[in-house]
Structure formats: C-alpha cells, structure tokens
Amino acid sequence: MRQTISLIGHPVVHSISPAFQQAAFDALGLDIQYEAWDVPDVELPIAVERLRSSSLLGANVTIPHKVTALRFLDHFDGAVELVGAVNTIVNRDGQLYGMNTDVEGILNVLNSIDVDFTGTNAVILGAGGAARAAVVAMRQIGVARVTIANRTSARAHELVKLGGTELDIETCQLDGMAREFQSAVTGARVIIHATSLGMNHGPDETANLVPSGLMTPDQFAFDLVYTPEQTPFLQAADQAGATTISGLAMLVHQGAAAFRHWTGQEPPISIMFDAARTSLDSKTDASDAEMR
Ligand code: NAP
Secondary structure (H helix, E strand, O other): OOEEEEEEEOOOOOOOHHHHHHHHHHHOOOOEEEEEEEOOHHHHHHHHHHOOOOOEEEEEEOOOOOOHHHHHOOEEOHHHHHHOOOOEEEEEOOEEEEEOOHHHHHHHHHHHOOOOOOOOEEEEEOOOHHHHHHHHHHHHOOOOEEEEEEOOHHHHHHOHHHHOOOOEEEEEEOOOOOHHHHHHHHOOOEEEEOOOOOOOOOOOOOOOOOOHHHOOOOOEEEEOOOOOOOOHHHHHHHHOOOEEEOHHHHHHHHHHHHHHHHHOOOOOHHHHHHHHHHHHHHHHHHHHHHHO
16 A cells, blocks of 8 residues: 655745655655645644554654644654654554654764764754754764854753753853854864754845854864755855865755654665755755746
C-alpha cells in the first residue's frame, strides 16, 4: 500500500522539504508520497488526527505549529522536551510520537566536518526554537561555554537552564559595538546564527549581526538560515577567512534524521542535498521573477 508523509505548516509553498524527501524515497524505491499540507491554526487538531490512519507514516511540522502540535501527540523524545518544539511525527499503530530532529541535524553537520569542539566556547545569536536546538547540540558535543546574544534579553535568559550542569551559559547584548559581545565572538570557536535576519522574505534580508572584523580564520561560522544559501553572515565570515557552514546542510541533515525515524532506512544524503539545492534555486528564481 502506498503510504504518505505530510508536511504540516502554514504557509508551506516555500518549503523545499517535499523536493528532497521525495527524491530520497524515490531513490530507494520506497512507495511513499510526501505531501505539503497547508494547515491554518484552526485545522491543526484535525490534521494531526489524520496522521493516526494506517496510510500515514508520519509528518514534518513547521512554522507556526512546532509548539502547538505538541498538545495532540501521545509521546515525545528527549530533544522535544528540551527544545519545547516538535518537527517530526511518527505514526506507530495509531500512536503519535513527537521528535525534534533539529538537534540531530546540527550535530550531524558538525560531526561531518570532523572537528573536536570539546572544551571550546560558542556564541549563539538568537533565542527562538532554532537557537534552543543549537544550545542542546552544543551541550552534546562538549562545548564548555555558550554565550547567547538575543534582541530580547529575557528570551535569552530562558535558555540558560538548557545548559544543565555540563554547559556554562551566559547572555549578552546583541550589539556588534558592545564590548561583551565583541569579546564573546572573538573568543568563540563556533558562532551560530539563529535569528531570522538575512533570510529571504524575513525581517531584514541584508542584515548581518557579526561584523567581519570580529571573525578570524580559525573560527567556524554556522548560519541556520538556509535561504539564501550564502547569507550576509556567511559572506562576512568568508571575508574574514572563517570556515562557513550553511543552514542548507542542517536542513538536509534534520530531514535525513526524520527519514530514518519514518523508514528505518539509511537516507541517501547526497541525493537529498542535490534535490534541496535544485529546489532552493528554482524557488529563488521564481520569487525573483515575482518581484520584477
Ligand atoms: P523563532 O523561534 O521565531 O526565533 C526568531 C529569532 O530571530 C528570535 O531570536 C528573534 O529575536 C530573532 N529576530 C527576529 N527578528 C529580529 C530582528 N529584526 N532583529 C534581531 N533579532 C530578530 O524562529 P526559529 O524557528 O528559531 O528560526 C530562526 C531561523 O532559523 C529562521 O531563519 C529559520 O528559517 C532558521 N531555521 C533553520 C533550520 C534549518 O534546518 N536550517 C531549522 C529551524 C530554523 P527576539 O527573541 O528578540 O524576537
């Protein structure tokens, strides 16, 4: 029987998950169809309930439902409890299991570059869901200290407890001119950008929060924003000679982790990567054409 996996979000038209997940199912000859469901808030309970059907293997959950969807699930993994949001649902005999593969996505990207971050310092810009996943990932790779810089400082403070006993977390102003921000950035081995700035159709597409002059060639600059692939932050990091890591890598790796949960099979990462990049390019071209 053909099975379905859905993407539950609103809107979903810009998502590239359908392209790279379908490419992966097809490459492995799996009879699975990945469908994007545009689900407004009022329809969320019904959409999640549909996932209990035996023809549905599960779902991805995206903005704005990553937190609200938790209410309708039966079980959660540890990453969901720490991050407070779900991005993957698996249907096992009508029971819905919520998972958060963003943490695994970040970890797998960092593991793929084969650098030991144990005992180093990190800076995370932002304090939303993506930043929370980044804090949990930093704890798991043995980073010693994380500084969180966020526009709304109260939200940054909420993340301090995620460090547990292993990870020392402090917060600072999100201001490239502030001395404490500058010293946190210059002392970091990895700088993770997790705000919505620099993102196509986001609050400011050209903004970069970390001046190039603060970064050095021995640092790793990881932007969780994936559209465009070369964000203003990554361009500044590249100018400084730092190693840049694109959010597209995280997107593919979090999707690959979801693929493993749904199918129990090893995902074809390079096929997913190629399909994600092709889809991203075509959506960028279409959106540029709309603007003209
Ligand atoms: P979120 O929960 O809405 O958080 C947004 C963050 O951006 C908050 O820290 C917010 O600061 C900050 N922000 C928004 N507008 C700002 C502005 N004008 N100036 C300064 N800071 C601003 O969103 P999220 O889910 O964490 O996502 C953040 C980014 O990560 C998005 O671009 C998303 O696409 C990306 N992401 C990528 C992946 C991937 O797989 N690559 C996965 C998840 C998310 P305040 O707290 O002050 O509002």
